[in-house]
Amino acid sequence: MKAMLFLGLTLAISLLASREFLSMHRPDEIFPSQGLTASRMLSDYFPALKSTPGDTPVYVYEGKERGGHILILGGTHPNEPAGYITAILLAENIRVAKGKIIVIPWANASGFTHSDPQEGSPQRFDIKTISGRRWFKLGSRVTNPVHQWPDPTIYVNPMGQKLAGVEARNLNRAYPGKAHGNLTEKVAFGIMKLIKEEAIDLGIDLHESAPEYPVINAIVFHENSADLAALAQMELQAKGYEFRLEGSPPNLRGLSHREWGDEAKIKAILMETPNASHGRLKGKPSISLIVDGQDKYYERASRLGRLFVPFGPEGIPLKSRVGRHLAGLNAILKSLTELEPEKLVEVENMPDAAEVQARGIGASLR
Ligand SMILES: [Zn+2]
Incomplete structure (x- = not known):
């Protein structure tokens, strides 16, 4: 009798846990702005991705007049x-008058279907909007092993760089991708195909890093984009945003800011903002840590001079990190026009960095 009860209890717990687990496979929703001119999938550019967990929405905003072509990931x-919240904000607000902006909010869609093991991270976080709370998934850094298994002992990426096995599932080591490679390499290949077919001039990859990591509050640039990055940095400084400039190391292969520039010859930039929720010094993982960004251990580390960004009691909330990305994007687009006037991209209703910081992210979400 006891054994039967125990078995029943185990089954009930497993059922609840598996429902919770499988709920991660349902994609989040996006409500694109009226300015959307085409809604596609990555598989429209690389059909081998169709019906795979690597396929992902691609939102196109094209102006009536010609101008620069920008990809934002x-x-x-x-x-x-x-x-990705910055990318979603763009998708739900912008209208492009001149040129073209393509937004891919969930570049590694498979990575959104699970979370990093042993981290205890929440699976979702919520942002208050005018019509209630909206929930967003927090995924893992890498592709879901259910979709790509097993990891090799040593991963040799498409450019021949040898990396730890788990990096086989890291989209930002898989460029320029491989048509017949693993799922992550196929996604990278699809993005490269899009870049070429859409005649992209500039690609911007939006990231975050841990406050103890030196490449932070940074613009990482391919050497073909050095002028652009430097001009954008000055523009940002004038507005009170400190960004450091980091050249893309030529020997570090497979990254967006390296291979987009080398292979597709487009300008390539990656931006990093400081995220305590995926750092190693954090305390208890929680929704508040993701959204409000306060953490007493990071505060202490900052006092001890161990961090590469200031970290006070007010923390570094998501709205200020999204604000930084928006300010960065604005400065980059403006600088691109200064350097190459024919690449002008005229965007209307771009969420404003200061406004997002003052009124919160939810005020600009649909
Ligand atoms: Zn990253």
């Missing part, structure tokens, strides 16, 4: 929420 790393 969020969710290359699904545990870096400021990147």
Whole structure:
């Protein structure tokens, strides 16, 4: 009798846990702005991705007049929420008068279907909007092992760089991708195909990093985009945003800011904002840590001079990280026009960094 009861209890717990687990496979929703001119999937550019967990929505905003073509990626790393929330904000607000902006909010869609093991991270976080709370998934840095298994002992990426096995599932080591490679390499290949077919001039990959990591509050640039990055940095400084400039190391292969520039010859930039929720020094993982960004251990580390960004009691909330990405995007687009006037991209209703910081992210979400 006891054994039967125990078995019943185990089954009930497993059922609840598996429902919770499987709920991660339901994608979040986006409500694109009226300015959307085409809604596609990555598989429209690379059909081998069709019906795979690597396929992901692609939102196109094209102006009536010609101008620059920009690709903006969020969710290359699904545990870096400021990147994809910024991309979602753009998708739900912008209208393009001149040129073209393409937004991919969940670049590694498979990585959004699970969370990093042994981290105890919440699966979702919520943002208050005018019509209630909206929930967003917090995924893992890498592709779901259910979709790509097993990891090799040593991963040799498409450019021949040898990396730890788990990096086989890291989209930002898989460029320029492989048509017949693993799922992550196929996604990278699809993004490269999009870049070429859409004649993209500039690609921007939105990330976050841990406050103890040196590449932070940074613009990482391919050497073909050095002028652009430097001009954008000055523009940002004038507005009170400190960004450091980091050149893309030529020997570090497979990254967006390296291979987009080398292979597709487009300008390539990656931006990083500081996210305590995926750092190693954090205390208890929680929704509040993701959204409000306060953590007493990071505060202490900052006092001890161990961090690369200031971290006070007010923390670094998601709205200020998203604000930084928006300010960065604005400065980059403005600088691109200064350097190459024919690449002008005229965007209307772009969420304003200061406004997002003052009124919260939810005020600009649909
Ligand atoms: Zn990242």
